[in-house]
Amino acid sequence: xxxxxxxxxxxxxxxxxxxxxxxxxxxxxxxxxxxxxxxxxxxxxxxxxxxxxxxxxxxxxxxxxxxxxxxxxxxxxxxxxxxxxxxxxxxxxxxxxxxxxxxxxxxxxxxxxxxxxxxxxxxxxxxxxxxxxxxxxxxxxxxxxxxxxxxxxxxxxxxxxxxxxxxxxxxxxxxxxxxxxxxxxxxxxxxxxxxxxxxxxxxxxxxxxxxxxxxxxxxxxxxxxxxxxxxxxxxxxxxxxxxxxxxxxxxxxxxxxxxxxxxxxxxxxxxxxxxxxxxxxxxxxxxxxxxxx
Amino acid sequence: xxxxxxxxxxxxxxxxxxxxxxxxxxxxxxxxxxxxxxxxxxxxxxxxxxxxxxxxxxxxxxxxxxxxxxxxxxxxxxxxxxxxxxxxxxxxxxxxxxxxxxxxxxxxxxxxxxxxxxxxxxxxxxxxxxxxxxxxxxxxxxxxxxxxxxxxxxxxxxxxxxxxxxxxxxxxxxxxxxxxxxxxxxxxxxxxxxxxxxxxxxxxxxxxxxxxxxxxxxxxxxxxxxxxxxxxxxxxxxxxxxxxxxxxxxxxxxxxxxxxxxxxxxxxxxxxxxxxxxxxxxxxxxxxxxxxxxxxxxxxxxxxxxxxxxxxxxxxxxxxxxxxxxxxxxxxxxxxxxxxxxxxxxxxxxxxxxxxxxxxxxxxxxxxxxxxxxxxxxxxxxxxxxxxxxxxxxxxxxxxxxxxxxxxxx
Numbered sequence: 001x002x003x004x005x006x007x008x009x010x011x012x013x014x015x016x017x018x019x020x021x022x023x024x025x026x027x028x029x030x031x032x033x034x035x036x037x038x039x040x041x042x043x044x045x046x047x048x049x050x051x052x053x054x055x056x057x058x059x060x061x062x063x064x065x066x067x068x069x070x071x072x073x074x075x076x077x078x079x080x081x082x083x084x085x086x087x088x089x090x091x092x093x094x095x096x097x098x099x100x101x102x103x104x105x106x107x108x109x110x111x112x113x114x115x116x117x118x119x120x121x122x123x124x125x126x127x128x129x130x131x132x133x134x135x136x137x138x139x140x141x142x143x144x145x146x147x148x149x150x151x152x153x154x155x156x157x158x159x160x161x162x163x164x165x166x167x168x169x170x171x172x173x174x175x176x177x178x179x180x181x182x183x184x185x186x187x188x189x190x191x192x193x194x195x196x197x198x199x200x201x202x203x204x205x206x207x208x209x210x211x212x213x214x215x216x217x218x219x220x221x222x223x224x225x226x227x228x229x230x231x232x233x234x235x236x237x238x239x240x241x242x243x244x245x246x247x248x249x250x251x252x253x254x255x256x257x258x259x260x261x262x263x264x265x266x267x268x269x270x271x272x273x274x275x276x277x278x279x280x281x282x283x284x285x286x287x288x289x290x291x292x293x
Numbered sequence: 294x295x296x297x298x299x300x301x302x303x304x305x306x307x308x309x310x311x312x313x314x315x316x317x318x319x320x321x322x323x324x325x326x327x328x329x330x331x332x333x334x335x336x337x338x339x340x341x342x343x344x345x346x347x348x349x350x351x352x353x354x355x356x357x358x359x360x361x362x363x364x365x366x367x368x369x370x371x372x373x374x375x376x377x378x379x380x381x382x383x384x385x386x387x388x389x390x391x392x393x394x395x396x397x398x399x400x401x402x403x404x405x406x407x408x409x410x411x412x413x414x415x416x417x418x419x420x421x422x423x424x425x426x427x428x429x430x431x432x433x434x435x436x437x438x439x440x441x442x443x444x445x446x447x448x449x450x451x452x453x454x455x456x457x458x459x460x461x462x463x464x465x466x467x468x469x470x471x472x473x474x475x476x477x478x479x480x481x482x483x484x485x486x487x488x489x490x491x492x493x494x495x496x497x498x499x500x501x502x503x504x505x506x507x508x509x510x511x512x513x514x515x516x517x518x519x520x521x522x523x524x525x526x527x528x529x530x531x532x533x534x535x536x537x538x539x540x541x542x543x544x545x546x547x548x549x550x551x552x553x554x555x556x557x558x559x560x561x562x563x564x565x566x567x568x569x570x571x572x573x574x575x576x577x578x579x580x581x582x583x584x585x586x587x588x589x590x591x592x593x594x595x596x597x598x599x600x601x602x603x604x605x606x607x608x609x610x611x612x613x614x615x616x617x618x619x620x621x622x623x624x625x626x627x628x629x630x631x632x633x634x635x636x637x638x639x640x641x642x643x644x645x646x647x648x649x650x651x652x653x654x655x656x657x658x659x660x661x662x663x664x665x666x667x668x669x670x671x672x673x674x675x676x677x678x679x680x681x682x683x684x685x686x687x688x689x690x691x692x693x694x695x696x697x698x699x700x701x702x703x
Contacts, residue, residue: 003517010511017510118346120533120562131545138546143511212510214534214566218344222508253506258514262504263477 002136007258009134011251013143016150019246020205021227022234023157024198026242029231030174031194034097038079038105039227040220042072042199045108046206047123047215048116054124061126069203076199079104080192105220112217123210146208150243153201157239160197170194174237233273235286244285332375333368333630335360335617336395337610338416339406339430343383344532347560348408348606352430353378354598355610356405358590359618369622377401381412388412389419396423400635402621403428403642405613408449408606410434410479420444424636426620426643428613431556431606434483441670444643448613448656448663449605450579450673452480453487458577458679459528459553460491468551468701472524473502474515476535484530484555500524507535516542525701529554537566544570551575551699559604564688571688575699579605579656579673581680582693587655602691603682605656612654616663619652620645 021039028036049071053064083100092100127141161167172180173190181187205223213219227246234245249269256265276284337356339349357376364373377399381388389412395401396419403426407413413432420427421442429437431449438447463471471492475481482504489499501522503515516539519527527550529539536557543552551573557563558576580587582603590611594601601607620626623645629637650665656673658680663672683694 003514003521006517007514010509010513013511014509113342118342118350120344120347120566122562122565129541129545131547138513139511140545146510209510212538213508214537214562216344216534226508253509254511254514257503257505257509258518261477262506262509262515263482265477265506 003258005135005137007254008251009137009139010258011254012147012247013139013250014253015247015250016146017205017209017223017246018226018230018250019243020150020153020201021223022230022242022246023153023239024201024205025224025227026231026234026236026239027157027198027201028194029236030239031170032084032094032177032191033174034084034094034101035228035231035236036079036195036198037098037102037224038108038220039198039202040222040224041105041108041112042075042202042220043206043209043223044112044215044217044220045072045075046203047210047213047219048112048121048206048217049203050123050207050210051116051121051215065126065207068207069200072199072203072206073196075108076195077192080195084191084195085188105224109217109220116215116217118217120214120216123215125211126207129211142208142211149204149208153204154240154243161239166193229269229273231283233276233283235283237282238285241283241285245283248284332373333621334375334377334399334401335614336392336399336401336404337376337378337406338381338388338391338395338404340383340388340409340412341380343381343409345383345409347533347562348431349380349406351601351604351606352406352408352610352613354594354601355590355607355612356614357610358593358597358607359611359614363618369618370627374618374621381406383409383412385412385415389415392416392419392427393423396420396425401425402635402638403617405610405617406430407432408609410437413437417442417445424643425639426617426646428617428646430609430613433556434479435487438671441668444639445670446646446665447671448616448673449609450678451671452484453491454673454675454678455556455577456484456487456491457675458681459488459555460495460497462553462575462681462696463492463526463528464495464497466526466551466696466699466701468497468526470500470522470524470526471497472519472522472527473499473530474519474527474539475502475504475530476507476532477504478507478532480532480555480557481530485528488528488530505535505539507532509535510538512538512542513546516546516548519543520546520548524550526551526553528552530557531555531563532557533560533562534566536563537571540567540570540574551701551703553577556605558684559602559606559682559691561602564684567688569687571684572686574684575681575694576684576691577679578603578682578691579678579680580608581658584655584659590655604691608655612652612656612663615654616646616649616652617642619649623648 025039049068053059053067083104087097087100127145129140169185173187177187230246231242235241253265341349360374379391395404405428407429408431410432413429427445429447433452435451435453473485475485505515553575564571580603620642625641629641651662653662658677661677664674665672681694682691685692
C-alpha cells in the first residue's frame, strides 16, 4: 500500500511537469492550430535565466522570478512577431510554421550556448529540498510546489477559458479564426496571448524543475517531446486534456518503474498511446473538449 | 653602383662550382623541406558543448598541455606540432564528418578524442577508411575494442573494467547485499549489467537492481524499492544531473549507507548538484595523486586552466597526446614525413603506437603501464589501474578514499 502511494506521488510530481508543458503546447495549438516545437526552450530559458538572475546577478528570489518571467515573455514575443506572424502573413501552412518554431528552438539553444556555455549547471532552489514526511510518503517542498503550481495554473487556465469573455474569444479563435475576426475578435491578439501565457507557464515550470533536473541549454528538446506526448494522449485541442495526458504518462512511467523497470516505460507508453489513438483518434478527452465548445 | 648591378646577374648566369653544389643540394632536399617547413598536424575531435562537454573540455586541456610541452622544447626535430580541434557536440554524424575532414582536408597525422561513446564510435570507421590512427579517450562501451580496428586505440578504461574494480572493492570491503541503480541510457544499463556479472563472479549477491528515466523529477519509487530490499551498499550508474537526484533522494529517504557512484561522479556537475548528499561517496578513478608526476601535471593544469579535481579526463588527453608525440618522433615516421608520404607516416605512427605499447603514462598506480599490442588496441590493463576517490566538502573536492571506514553498517 505504501509502495502504491509512493508511485502515485512520484507520478503526480513528474506528471505535473509533463502536464504543464503539454498544457502550454495545447494553449498555442488551441489558438492557431500550430504546434510550437520551441515550447521546451521556454522552459530551458526559465531554468537558465534562474541561474543568471539568482546566481550570477544575486537578485533577491522574487525579483529574480519576475525577471525570469520577463525573459520568457520577451522570448514568446520574439517567436510570435519574428517567426509566426511573418510566416502567417505570407500564407504559410501550419506545417511550415511548425518547422519555423523548430528553427527558432535550435537558434534559441545556440544563443543560450553562447551565454551559459555547454555545461550542466546547478540551479538554486526556490523552495526547500529537505525531506518532508506526508504520512508514510516522503517528498520535499520543491516537489510539492510543482504539484501545487500545476493545480493552480490549471484552475487559472480553466477560469480564464470558461469564466471570462476573453476565454470565449480564445475558444472562438481556436475553432475558426476567420469567423472570429468577422465577429470582431482580434484574433492576432488572441494568438499573441496564447504565446505569452504558454511561455509564462513554461517559465514557471523552469523555475520549479531547475533545482531538480539541473540546467543545460539542450534540455528543451526532451521536455517538448514529453509535452507533445501528453498533448497527443490527452487530446491536442484542449489544455486540460493535455494536462491530464501528462499525468497519465507519468503515472504509467512510475508504475512501470515501481513494479518493473524504467527501461520499458517508453515503449509501453508509446504502445498505450498508439492503442488509445486507434479507438480515440482525437485523444482520450478530445471529444469531450470538442463537445464543450 | 653600376658595377654591383652588372656583377650580380653574372653570378646567376655563371654560377661557380661551389654555388652550383649548394643549389643542387637545396633542390634535392626540397621534397623533405616541403613537409619540414610546415607544422605537424594532429586533430582533436570531441564533445565540448554538448551533454558530455565537461569531459571533452578537460581532456582537450590535458592534450594541449602535452603539445605545448613539446613545442616549447623546440618541437619534434625542429618541427612544431599544430592542433586542429573540432567540437562534435555529442552528435555522432557531425563528429564523423569532422573526423573525415581531419583525415582528408587537414592532412592530420592522427585523431585524438572521443569521450561520449556514440560519437567516439562514429570515428572508428573513418579511422579505418582513411587509415589514420585514432586514439579514443574515455568512451567505455566494451565492444568498441573487442574486434580491434587496425588504426583505432582506446586510452581510457572500458565499462567492464570499472565494473570489475567496483566488484573487487565491494567484495574486499565485506559487503554482502548490493543494490544497483542505473539510468536507462546505454551507459547506465551496460555498466549495471557488467557490475552484476562481476559481482556474481566475486560471489556477492545483488539483492535488487533498479532503472530510472533521466528526466524524471521524482525517483522515489525506485529508491523506495531499494530501501525495502535492505542492502548494505548501493552502486549508482548515472549521468551527471540524474546522479545528483539519486543521491538527494537517498538522503531524503534517510539511506545513509555506503554508496559507490560510477565515474560520472568525477564530473563537477554531479557533485555540485548533489551538494552534501554526495559526501562520502566513493568513485572509481584512474589517477593516483600520490604519484609525483601526476601531482606535477595537475599543478601545470591549474596554472594554465584553473583548478581541476584529480580525475581521469585531463590525464586521458595528456597521455594520448604523449603517446602520439612519442610515435611521431620515431625514425620510421620521420622518414615517411621527410619523403612527404602522409599515408606512410600514418601507418608508421600506428606501428609505433603498438611497438611502444607498454607506455607508462599518468593513469594507474605507479609502475602500471598501458598494454597496447598487435591484437590488443585497448590500453588500460585489468590490474593496478583503478584508484578510488571519495567526495568531500559538500561535493567540492575529491580526496583519497578512507577504506577503513567504508564497511557494511558504516
